[in-house]
Amino acid sequence: MSVSPPARVLNLLRMGHPLSKVEAWTGWPAGSIRRLATKQGWQFDHRGRSFDPNEVRLPNWPRITPEEARELFTRLQERRAQLGMTWVQVAIAMGVATDALPKLNRGTGTTHTRDQAEAWLTKTSTFIPTNERQPV
Numbered sequence: 447m448s449v450s451p452p453a454r455v456l457n458l459l460r461m462g463h464p465l466s467k468v469e470a471w472t473g474w475p476a477g478s479i480r481r482l483a484t485k486q487g488w489q490f491d492h493r494g495r496s497f498d499p500n501e502v503r504l505p506n507w508p509r510i511t512p513e514e515a516r517e518l519f520t521r522l523q524e525r526r527a528q529l530g531m532t533w534v535q536v537a538i539a540m541g542v543a544t545d546a547l548p549k550l551n552r553g554t555g556t557t558h559t560r561d562q563a564e565a566w567l568t569k570t571s572t573f574i575p576t577n578e579r580q581p582v
Contacts, residue, residue, distance in 0.1 A: 450471070450472035450473065450474065452482055454472060455468060455472050455474055455479055455482060456482065456483070456486065458471065458472065459479070459483055459488070459495075459496040460496075462495055463495075464493055464494040464495050465479055465480070465490060465494035465495075465496070466494055483496045486498070487499070487500065507556035507557055507558040507559075508556065508557045509554070509555070509556060509557070510555045510556065510557060510559075510560050512553030512554070513553075514555070514560070515549070515550045515551075515552075515553050515554055515555035515560075516550065516551065516553055518550055518555065518560060518563055518564075519547070519550035519551045521563075521567060522536065522547065522550070522563055522566075522567070525567055525570060525571075529570065533547050533548070536566070539566055540559075540562045540563060540565075540566040541562055542558070542559050542562050542563075546559045547559075550563075
């Protein structure tokens with residue numbers, strides 16, 4: 447069996463393959479693979495998968511259509527104006543990143559953002575802002 451170059455070992459680890467599989471596929475001993483990954487600043491989790499502790503990996507949520515994203519942004523914009531909230535306040539209330547809402551206006555968004563937005567719109571639909579209340 448031929449031994450793979452270090453770049454291939456690192457690529458396999460970067461792709462999320464566990465140490466045991468990389469060892470079998472490349473012919474490298476586990477200790478050498480660990481040393482190579484450690485030199486890169488990577489660590490291994492309890493399943494033998496490497497990760498860079500300085501790299502933040504967010505879930506890869508499925509995307510929504512551009513039309514759906516813009517329509518959702520319009521609905522959010524109307525409700526935000528009714529409630530007198532800033533975009534940051536809306537994002538915090540929805541539980542999404544603050545950059546997720548402007549992306550909707552540009553026609554990009556995830557199913558996670560859509561679901562959080564729909565839940566927030568439903569929750570706030572029963573709220574009547576103080577400037578719209580009728581005298582008793």
